[in-house]
Amino acid sequence: MNPNAVTTPVIQDRESLEEFSDTLTEKAMELAQTLSSLRKTPNDPRLIDEMFRIVHTIKGDAAICKVELGVLIIHPVESLLARYRSGELNFSELAADALLLTIDRLELAVESLLQNDPLENLRLAQLVQYMEKAAETTPAAIDSLYAELIETVTGYSPAIVDMPTDKVTATAEKPSSPASPNVGSDLQFFRTLSLQLETYSPLFKGRTTRILRLALETNRITSTPVDPVQLEAAIYLHDLGMMLLPEHTWLKRGHLTAEERLSLRSHPNFGANILKRIPGWSPAAEMIAQHHEMPDGSGYPASLKQHEICPGAKIIAIVDAFEAIMLKHIQKGKNISILRAIAEINACDNQFSPEWITPFNTVIRRTVEHTATP
Numbered sequence: 001m002n003p004n005a006v007t008t009p010v011i012q013d014r015e016s017l018e019e020f021s022d023t024l025t026e027k028a029m030e031l032a033q034t035l036s037s038l039r040k041t042p043n044d045p046r047l048i049d050e051m052f053r054i055v056h057t058i059k060g061d062a063a064i065c066k067v068e069l070g071v072l073i074i075h076p077v078e079s080l081l082a083r084y085r086s087g088e089l090n091f092s093e094l095a096a097d098a099l100l101l102t103i104d105r106l107e108l109a110v111e112s113l114l115q116n117d118p119l120e121n122l123r124l125a126q127l128v129q130y131m132e133k134a135a136e137t138t139p140a141a142i143d144s145l146y147a148e149l150i151e152t153v154t155g156y157s158p159a160i161v162d163m164p165t166d167k168v169t170a171t172a173e174k175p176s177s178p179a180s181p182n183v184g185s186d187l188q189f190f191r192t193l194s195l196q197l198e199t200y201s202p203l204f205k206g207r208t209t210r211i212l213r214l215a216l217e218t219n220r221i222t223s224t225p226v227d228p229v230q231l232e233a234a235i236y237l238h239d240l241g242m243m244l245l246p247e248h249t250w251l252k253r254g255h256l257t258a259e260e261r262l263s264l265r266s267h268p269n270f271g272a273n274i275l276k277r278i279p280g281w282s283p284a285a286e287m288i289a290q291h292h293e294m295p296d297g298s299g300y301p302a303s304l305k306q307h308e309i310c311p312g313a314k315i316i317a318i319v320d321a322f323e324a325i326m327l328k329h330i331q332k333g334k335n336i337s338i339l340r341a342i343a344e345i346n347a348c349d350n351q352f353s354p355e356w357i358t359p360f361n362t363v364i365r366r367t368v369e370h371t372a373t374p
Contacts, residue, residue, distance in 0.1 A: 241270030287312035
């Protein structure tokens with residue numbers, strides 16, 4: 001394998017790449033559903049044949065659309081699945097995780113190419129190398145190889161188990177309220193507004209609680225550098241501005257038009273400006289205004305850089321993106337594991353402030369380990 005062909009691929013035909021992206025989304029969904037069934041009946045020949053067919057189709061589509069990157073990533077997967085078809089290898093949970101991770105990485109790579117984003121953080125070269133080894137390694141050693149692959153590519157141990165998205169738990173202490181007599185009633189009002197946002201889609205149910213717990217715990221394990229009460233208020237209202245936009249824009253599935261993207265970029269200021277008018281909540285308003293800023297200055301609405309973004313906004317950016325990734329996969333009909341979601345966050349670490357990535361990873365690890373404990 002030529003590493004440059006994987007890490008710095010050349011787009012030969014953008015229209016064909018977009019076409020491949022659309023078909024890949026469809027086939028990735030089919031593969032996830034097939035693997036879900038295979039987990040229940042391992043080594044079912046019919047399901048393994050179906051899995052091989054899907055992967056073979058993805059590779060063929062990549063070749064037709066001149067997406068060399070797709071061919072390079074999928075080719076060793078196809079060789080590996082041929083061994084399962086022959087009965088040489090027995091299907092396992094680690095095999096499922098490795099296969100899903102590979103397809104996830106291909107989807108992320110194609111999305112990055114379409115957006116002209118770099119691919120270095122996806123660790124595609126290492127992924128392909130491990131898959132090439134898996135296509136040749138002995139049955140006795142293959143699960144160990146899968147575990148090594150997953151940890152190398154994601155930074156996470158594959159011992160992590162799946163966790164329902166409505167049961168995120170944390171151990172954050174109840175934040176201590178400032179001296180203002182209105183804090184309790186204000187927070188209750190803010191939470192009511194946040195819960196109102198959840199009514200716009202059944203997929204949003206429990207969203208406020210999930211994001212709040214992750215944010216407070218990420219803050220707590222770093223000795224609480226952000227005022228937890230202000231952070232709580234900001235979590236409740238960071239997407240309040242969405243409700244001031246046309247529903248067809250912010251609830252839209254699929255690609256947004258340039259005009260729709262511009263409209264969405266106004267929502268942080270809408271929410272922040274509302275909160276600024278309530279005495280005592282200026283720090284929370286600042287977090288809301290900045291939660292879509294990025295360290296390299298490519299965020300919005302003010303194109304702030306790393307040192308200009310307040311810590312609370314940096315926390316919200318990560319937990320909000322994590323929730324969005326989980327929601328994105330649910331909308332596609334996929335059951336996504338926490339491992340795959342956190343891997344996607346880590347692959348986009350240039351989007352987030354690096355000093356908060358490791359604490360957030362720690363929170364997720366502790367959360368899943370706690371959930372997995374009998």
